[in-house]
Amino acid sequence: MATLSRKQREIRDRERLILDVARRLLLDKGYLGLSMDRIAAEIEYSKGTVYQHFRCKEDLLTALAIQTKLKRVELFERAVTFDGRPRERMTAIGAADEIFARRYPDYIATEEVLYVQSIACKASESNQEAMQAVDGRCVAAVCGTIKGGIEAGDLEIPPPRQASEIAFGIWGMTFGSRIVGKTPTCMDQLGITDATTSLRRMQQAYLDGWNWRPLSHEWDYDSTRDRILGEVFADERAAITV
Amino acid sequence: MATLSRKQREIRDRERLILDVARRLLLDKGYLGLSMDRIAAEIEYSKGTVYQHFRCKEDLLTALAIQTKLKRVELFERAVTFDGRPRERMTAIGAADEIFARRYPDYIATEEVLYVQSIACKASESNQEAMQAVDGRCVAAVCGTIKGGIEAGDLEIPPPRQASEIAFGIWGMTFGSRIVGKTPTCMDQLGITDATTSLRRMQQAYLDGWNWRPLSHEWDYDSTRDRILGEVFADERAAITV
Amino acid sequence: MATLSRKQREIRDRERLILDVARRLLLDKGYLGLSMDRIAAEIEYSKGTVYQHFRCKEDLLTALAIQTKLKRVELFERAVTFDGRPRERMTAIGAADEIFARRYPDYIATEEVLYVQSIACKASESNQEAMQAVDGRCVAAVCGTIKGGIEAGDLEIPPPRQASEIAFGIWGMTFGSRIVGKTPTCMDQLGITDATTSLRRMQQAYLDGWNWRPLSHEWDYDSTRDRILGEVFADERAAITV
Amino acid sequence: MATLSRKQREIRDRERLILDVARRLLLDKGYLGLSMDRIAAEIEYSKGTVYQHFRCKEDLLTALAIQTKLKRVELFERAVTFDGRPRERMTAIGAADEIFARRYPDYIATEEVLYVQSIACKASESNQEAMQAVDGRCVAAVCGTIKGGIEAGDLEIPPPRQASEIAFGIWGMTFGSRIVGKTPTCMDQLGITDATTSLRRMQQAYLDGWNWRPLSHEWDYDSTRDRILGEVFADERAAITV
């Protein structure tokens, strides 16, 4: 059942090829430099063939976003397998995101571009659903970890606060500071040179602010991070310590 | 002297008109929906006239961004006049940003779109300088307040941490959560309905995390907020309590 | 094999159509009157279709110039097959050029316009190469004939003179007098009515000046010309004697 | 009577200024880079003012061409005052043209561009007449010298040849080889590096071809040229011997 016919495999491979090329174009030449013509020329198939895979440009872009989010969520889901206290697992998610950003800079760029444009609405229904699904997995990983912290008694969130608020803050801070961090004017004005390390400290401060124990002055999260990289992301370690 | 001739007034008014129309188009139809043709059609002047005001599309967009940032920085600079402890003034900046976002939703959208694109480089020199200047004022307001906290002994930031890191975090979190907050998928998944109120709490948690005293459980920042709205932003209060 | 599919034939025919229309526009309305829009309108295909044939305006114009030069060089290469003394073959080249100018007045005009503008640099590489190639053939035909004269002992060119100088002079005189000859003011002032016949005599005088034997008073080049028209350009004779 | 009012002088000066700027633009940026806007910006007068001097762009260009031709004809008229045999005076005209080309490369460029475009027809009547007049003076200088040669018995031109044919040939050769000489492709193919010196030899060969005595092997025209430069164009000598 799982075996695909030769034909089906060809189709799947070509779809990947298209997305790879599209992602590179998006990264290299920006949103306006990405055209169906150009994709077709680079994959050395015809435009018609591209349209057999994606009903329109937005559909293709949505597929790109899904692929991107899948890469990240896979790392997130590995992160939460880390054997440690909930806040350590939260730290692992942070590390996962950092690995994602370092290892797949083109994916990150994709995501940023696509967030701003309203793309998904024109995509095929199946892609819209896939998008929802992967977003759901991402939320589940993060919120699950937060709830773990509450259940373990490491963290309280009296109403009207919500567990998801913590997640929202981390998400916004991570996403936002990555965009701001790419605007040279802003960084020059601020005098920040290593945005990645700053982000790490900012995230820990944020979690401290919610009083998620053990707080960062009570626990050596740098060591935790080393353990995470060794135990969960050994294969990716090289990428991140460069 | 300070009085402009009728002609000059007409020109200045038309420049405003162009920017207003451009902003609306940007908001309604996104970056790609904004074209010089469309602007000309909407203002019912000729294309050539638009080009007499802005040397190219990027120049116009940069003018738009400057206008946006000016609106915000004016509110920020009012915020930091608040008579209170530094962290209260920081809260005032948060309130200013919230007012900005509520009162000028179209301006916020402008900013988001323009952050991602690299626009400024093609703008006229005078506009590039104006952009730098307004960014500088914004950074000055925020970082000045943080330094005020340090000087008052309410906050320590042992190296390698920096004052500007606090600013970077607040900025990223605010900017990022506003974009994420507009992506319905994400918000549905998170189950957050009132992103603005959440952001307020997230910001306070973040400042608590840096141990900026008085912490939010030691001080009633909601009352502070009321005072801010009453004392500094009385004229804008209506906008924000809607 | 050599047969083209119907589609391919259609494309080739349309390319010709485009060039024909472009040439006519260039002739009728000058360089500034030739626009891609106008071409598209006249051939009753869309602009996009024109751009599928030529990547930009300069590429089209270069193709036009190549076509023109090819027409000429074909005549030149026929001319140098004339069975006679080298200077007679040189005369044959003159006749070929005259035939070219009479038979394809629009081609001549094309060439004149295109000489002045710097067009080729923006053309596609293949067209740039084609241009070089056809220029090379033209030079080869003329210089080969001159060298033939030297080898036959009919002509000496002591240094620092060069064989190519003779060619340069003939070329310049022919090209230049054709342009001047089209400026009515100049011709009125000079009182010359039949520029073509004058050019013929001027060329012979020039070759006499280099002492290329037999000189024009030693040999009846008018008869030679008749023989050339009969033997090499019989098919074109009608065009030239009109 | 010859004295102009201040106003009139201002107008005349501004006209010169406009033409100078226009010529420079034409040289630097080509025909398409020359716009009324740009001229107005550079002279720091308004567009309306430019239009007060020239009724349309073509009128301005025609004025430019007249100015160019005037520069040349002045040199020609000085050349024919040279005290020597007619063919020496012809050589002097050649030297005058060379001086013109070397000293005023921008004027030459102007002329080449304007020859090809059909400009004059849209010019004001007075400019059209001025154009005729200066062309007439140029023809008079050259043809007068040729007739001088005939009258002196140095040259015969049995019908159907005409005196003006000699002039036509020299003109065409000079003009044409200057354009061809600027097309790098052609010169590379021909292997000619010093087009100016080549042109000088080509012109002498041409006059020899008409059997205009003394022939170039009977007379040292290089010495004649030195004398011309010393006696008639002493002030310009520096320009040409660089």
Next chain:
DNA sequence: CATGAATGAGCCTTCATTCAT
């Protein structure tokens, strides 16, 4: 299925000329 020619609206920008002030 795959192809790629064809479409044509749309984009940004320039420019000669006019005319109210």
Next chain:
DNA sequence: TATGAATGAAGGCTCATTCAT
């Protein structure tokens, strides 16, 4: 007389999408 804002047609070019082969 001088100004320069306003015009709007025109220019070169791109691109998502369709459809006959």
